[in-house]
Amino acid sequence: MLMTRYLLACAAVALPFATPAAAQEAGDIQIKGFVTGVLPDGAITAVETDLIGLPADSQTEASDSVVPTVAIEYFVSPNFSLETICCVTPHDVTGAGALEGAELIDDAIILPASLTAKYHFNLGGGIKPYLGAGATYFMIFSEDVGADAAALGATDVDLSDEFGFLLQGGVDIALNDRRLGLSLDAKRYFVGTTATFSAGQTVALQSEHDLDPWVLSAGLAYRF
Structure with missing residues (x-):
């Protein structure tokens, strides 16, 4: 499984640097600065309207993106927290299958x-793996018609905003006794969108x- 392999590989590198950490308490706030890889799918699941006559086996894919992200986490109790993230990720959509390269x-x-x-599970020695789940709302904006879609007469494109949910797993590893740590995180979002191409x-x-x-992140964390 991609998420499991990612976390195990990163943890193996970080474990020699782990040190005992100060105990987390209710009311603590943790801020994480990440480098994040966003790996979307983008595949067509259904065609609602087709006035251009898509070739058989037409498919699409969305490009990957690497961006900085920030996570803010509030500890309701020493083992239970709520987290939100701040980031924007740019993507292009290209053709696959019969639309290869478009x-x-x-x-x-x-x-x-x-x-x-x-x-959060406390394994001792400053190592705290965690599991999570939650809700998301994807807001998509700034999309433009690609060159090949424009050549077919498309003048506008819209990707709909949508609700979805996500699963999360990761580990926080204390680097010193002053609340600085290494954080490794993997999320899998389950959300779709409707693409609408218009001609006039x-x-x-x-x-x-x-x-x-898949959203895979590695970075530093600090607790207040």
Whole structure:
């Protein structure tokens, strides 16, 4: 499983540096600064309107993105916390299958407003793995018609905002006794979007897509 392999590999590198940490308390706030890889799917799951005659086996895929992210976490109790993240991720959508290489959507920006509830397991020695789950709302904006879609007559494209949910797993590893730590995190989002291509005032193509990104992060954490 991708998430499991990622966490085990990163933890193996970090464990020699782990040190005992100050106990977490209710009311603590933890801020994390990450480098994050966002790996979406983008596959077509259904076609609602097709006035252009898509070839058989047409498919799409969304580009990956690497961005800085910030997570803010509030500890309700020593082992239970609530977390939200702040980031925006840019993506292009290109064709696959019969549409291989076609430039369909440029510069779509995703803002994933998310809230997760997490349970932390204290293994001792400053190592605290966690599991979480939560809800998300994907806001998508700034998308432009790609060159090949424009050549077919598309003048506008819209990707719908959607609700979804996510699962989360990771580990916090204390680096010193002054509340500084290394944090490794993996999330899997389950959310889709509707892509609508218009030619003037006419909807020429409308399709449903899975986004379902893996979001893999590594960075530093500090508790207040």
